[in-house]
Amino acid sequence: MPRIVVMFTEIDTVTLDEPVAERPALKPWRTKKRIRGKPVNKADGSCETRTEWVSHVRRIRDAQDQAAFAELFQHFAPRIKAFLIKSGSDAALAEECAQEVMATLWHKAHLFDPTRATVATWVFTIARNKRIDVLRKQRRPEPEDLGWGPEAEPEQDNVIALQQETAQLRNAIAALPEAQRELIEKAYFGDLSHREIASATGLPLGTIKSRIRLALDRLRHAMN
């Protein structure tokens, strides 16, 4: 079965808090035609800079390359630590967890699939799972493996397309109005529910939900 790659596709689904009819019609931005040799979206920068962390992970996978790991560590460990502190951890625990997240990256390098995630996204998911395990003390159910796993050497075009689209998403997030970007960050980093964000920011729940929805609409628009 071919993989379906659809990012942020809006579908007709019941929402938790408002009728479907009130929602604007949105187009999917990743019903993908990934034509060989023709990246779908344009993005700034060269392919080398955008895929560099991918080759670092490959060097770890193929050659247990400690120099590549040290560079990844220098870039990502302080970000993981900051993320965990924002999520309510003290500095000592965050430091310990950041080390464990980076060790997991080493051990799972063979499972990284650059056609489905950038290294930053992958690191985020490992750090998120560590937070759920250590700070929230709950299990993290993960979806069943797709069965085929990452291919030994996936199509370079697919790797580049995914990296480009994520770069585009990153630019779109950076371009969000301050109030919307802050709420997105809180939703991911604060480890807060909408309700808790409401009491932390003093904003009513409805405003928070509509701002996050507006932010998502903008991101979808930017990806079209």
Place this chain on the structure above:
Amino acid sequence: MMSNDIKHHLTDDLLMAYAAGTLPEAFDLMVATHLSLCDHCRARAESFEAVGGCVLQDQDATASMSDSSLAATMALIAQGAPAAKPARPGCSVLPAPLQDYVGGGVNDIKWRSIGMGVKQAILPTTREATARLLFIPAGAAVPDHSHNGIELTMVLQGAFSDEVDHFARGDVEIADEDLHHTPTADISEDCICLAVTDAPLKFNKLMPRLFQPFLRI
């Protein structure tokens, strides 16, 4: 296991919160189970993970690591990878995340009767929300019931219909406090569902309610 016939998917709210890692465990279990069957929502969930990756990259401040942290991490790595989870034998009804909570396949579910042929099995999750498997005999109706909060129901085997629509394997019905419905299993097969609610389950309240058949009819 993937199905292209799923009509009722998860919302952006749920997928984003799953990607962010802020849902109660029972809801994580619902999302992981749906994503095991639905490539469409899996791709959407990956988009929301990509948002998390971008936010991680572009934090306004980072937290510096101690000088010895790289060496400490290399020492951790030298201890070797943690043992991988043993693979479970396949089950045509329960996707892998549910098998982990049941401790086996569909034949290992420890059902308890709640009356009228309907059975349930509570799954072990944190207490902020409750996950349970429901067994509805072919053709039987679950008495009209209201919910204390949000209730998500996903079909794993068979199908059911209610006042809203028809739900088959992989479909998720999202019900709030205001929905009063009478799910009725299709006649062709016993129906097994995963149901998750954000209100803690109150046995003494739920049981009598289910024992009062057709109270609202």
